[in-house]
Amino acid sequence: xxxxxxxxxxxxxxxxxxxxxxxxxxxxxxxxxxxxxxxxxxxxxxxxxxxxxxxxxxxxxxxxxxxxxxxxxxxxxxxxxxxxxxxxxxxxxxxxxxxxxxxxxxxxxxxxxxxxxxxxxxxxxxxxxxxxxxxxxxxxxxxxxxxxxxxxxxxxxxxxxxxxxxxxxxxxxxxxxxxxxxxxxxxxxxxxxxxxxxxxxxxxxxxxxxxxxxxxxxxxxxxxxxxxxxxxxxxxxxxxxxxxxxxxxxxxxxxxxxxxxxxxxxxx
Amino acid sequence: xxxxxxxxxxxxxxxxxxxxxxxxxxxxxxxxxxxxxxxxxxxxxxxxxxxxxxxxxxxxxxxxxxxxxxxxxxxxxxxxxxxxxxxxxxxxxxxxxxxxxxxxxxxxxxxxxxxxxxxxxxxxxxxxxxxxxxxxxxxxxxxxxxxxxxxxxxxxxxxxxxxxxxxxxxxxxxxxxxxxxxxxxxxxxxxxxxxxxxxxxxxxxxxxxxxxxxxxxxxxxxxxxxxxxxxxxxxxxxxxxxxxxxxxxxxxxxxxxxxxxxxxxxxxxxxxxxxxxxxxxxxxxxxxxxxxxxxxxxxxxxxxxxxxxxxxxxxx
Numbered sequence: 149x150x151x152x153x154x155x156x157x158x159x160x161x162x163x164x165x166x167x168x169x170x171x172x173x174x175x176x177x178x179x180x181x182x183x184x185x186x187x188x189x190x191x192x193x194x195x196x197x198x199x200x201x202x203x204x205x206x207x208x209x210x211x212x213x214x215x216x217x218x219x220x221x222x223x224x225x226x227x228x229x230x231x232x233x234x235x236x237x238x239x240x241x242x243x244x245x246x247x248x249x250x251x252x253x254x255x256x257x258x259x260x261x262x263x264x265x266x267x268x269x270x271x272x273x274x275x276x277x278x279x280x281x282x283x284x285x286x287x288x289x290x291x292x293x294x295x296x297x298x299x300x301x302x303x304x305x306x307x308x309x310x311x312x313x314x315x316x317x318x319x320x321x322x323x324x325x326x327x328x329x330x331x332x333x334x335x336x337x338x339x340x341x342x343x344x345x346x347x348x349x350x351x352x353x354x355x356x357x358x359x360x361x362x363x364x365x366x367x368x369x370x371x372x373x374x375x376x377x378x379x380x381x382x383x384x385x386x387x388x389x390x391x392x393x394x395x396x397x398x399x400x401x402x403x404x405x406x407x408x409x410x411x412x413x414x415x416x
Numbered sequence: 417x418x419x420x421x422x423x424x425x426x427x428x429x430x431x432x433x434x435x436x437x438x439x440x441x442x443x444x445x446x447x448x449x450x451x452x453x454x455x456x457x458x459x460x461x462x463x464x465x466x467x468x469x470x471x472x473x474x475x476x477x478x479x480x481x482x483x484x485x486x487x488x489x490x491x492x493x494x495x496x497x498x499x500x501x502x503x504x505x506x507x508x509x510x511x512x513x514x515x516x517x518x519x520x521x522x523x524x525x526x527x528x529x530x531x532x533x534x535x536x537x538x539x540x541x542x543x544x545x546x547x548x549x550x551x552x553x554x555x556x557x558x559x560x561x562x563x564x565x566x567x568x569x570x571x572x573x574x575x576x577x578x579x580x581x582x583x584x585x586x587x588x589x590x591x592x593x594x595x596x597x598x599x600x601x602x603x604x605x606x607x608x609x610x611x612x613x614x615x616x617x618x619x620x621x622x623x624x625x626x627x628x629x630x631x632x633x634x635x636x637x638x639x640x641x642x643x644x645x646x647x648x649x650x651x652x653x654x655x656x657x658x659x660x661x662x663x664x665x666x667x668x669x670x671x672x673x674x675x676x677x678x679x680x681x682x683x684x685x686x687x688x689x690x691x692x693x694x695x696x697x698x699x700x701x702x703x704x705x706x707x708x709x710x711x712x713x714x715x716x717x718x719x720x721x722x723x724x725x726x727x728x729x730x731x732x
Binding site for chain 1: 466500
């Protein structure tokens, strides 16, 4: 047995680093990374321009303008991660390139981890792009630093959650279309509680729903800090939902990644 | 380890739902052999390759690859190279980048991986296209790139699943020549799944024919043809004026022959099924030549792998 693998090269980089390197190059040099960032920056530019300069249309108080821009930056940045993660495995499957990856001795989790990191890089880039907008709007009312820091924390949690969720769906989906559809449908469902009338948000069930939904509770937390001027520790209970959801999604994605197969519809 | 066959499988089974894809495969392939894996569409060839390369798990049975049991899939993956059927290629990477990436996945440091990529690109005739995006490659170039990828880990066993699929006749010929060159240079064991039976006759030491997941024939090409017991016939063309003389000579040599088209001087030889067709034909032709009857043409029918393939797969 030892003779069979004797002399085989084993001194290279860890497989997850190799995969991460490749995925990052694919995403940012030849893939969708830069076009997505361009669209993201355009969206933030329009949003911040309207809330900051258009006096005829702008009826928002300055802190509300910061909060709105911050929430758009976090939500859309996290959405980009979902798009990247949902395509990661099912896209390889659909393009016929997954089999050659599975033929390597790299652990399945290392392959998926590389893809997860590449998807998360979309959030990192999005956040870097959004800092000037948030800072510019927030520094005049003294919340620029808080907005940037809290946005980073909440956005990173939501990005991790959506990366885990997107990879989970992508690993199990037979087609890229199915993966993207299921992922986006779930994202819409997560946004739904933020649109509920205030009467539906009352009572124990309404409160539980708001706190259990990672998106709603995360964005509420940002609002508490930016709009109401609370300290970061004062409303930290609103982060329980995002933390638990992130742990569950990442844990499930890691568990499923270890059993990554060519054709998830067939028992293999 | 040294005495182990390159591949050994016993009782391998795989079903997809109620449909058996592979049903009790027994196989033993010696190192350095080129095995032709044949069968009609849906016979189970790709499933066999995917089981033996650890992409899918068999429902029953076991196999070893270079002595490594199936319970050690990571070690097996270090020992095999695979060109998958309908393999996809990353359109946004160059051939060299893609090969370097895969070589690194097998644990090679980047400089070593890049050197391996360049060496393999040269071996498959893509040295001058290594820096071109894969999206600019023709179908044949992509297949050659796929073969190069199958070799990045210096495998002991290479599986080529329909490497000529979608290629024009020239591309098919080039692919077979490439495969023969790789066998010579790397000394690997090759399992070749293909529908090109003429190339299998030319390139393969042994043949295994599957039909509906079962092995219906296994052995050398000659053994498979013989075991198919197809009625074999030879058509000999002699000068029309010597047709009668030729029939007398053949009768004297105990060869079952009958007159064909008299105007064209054709004779039909009915060759015995229990003797290799080449041997029986040589005996008949030799007797004619010894008797001074010139042989203007000879065609052997029913003695080719194609005939055996049709016989064992249509009848099964």
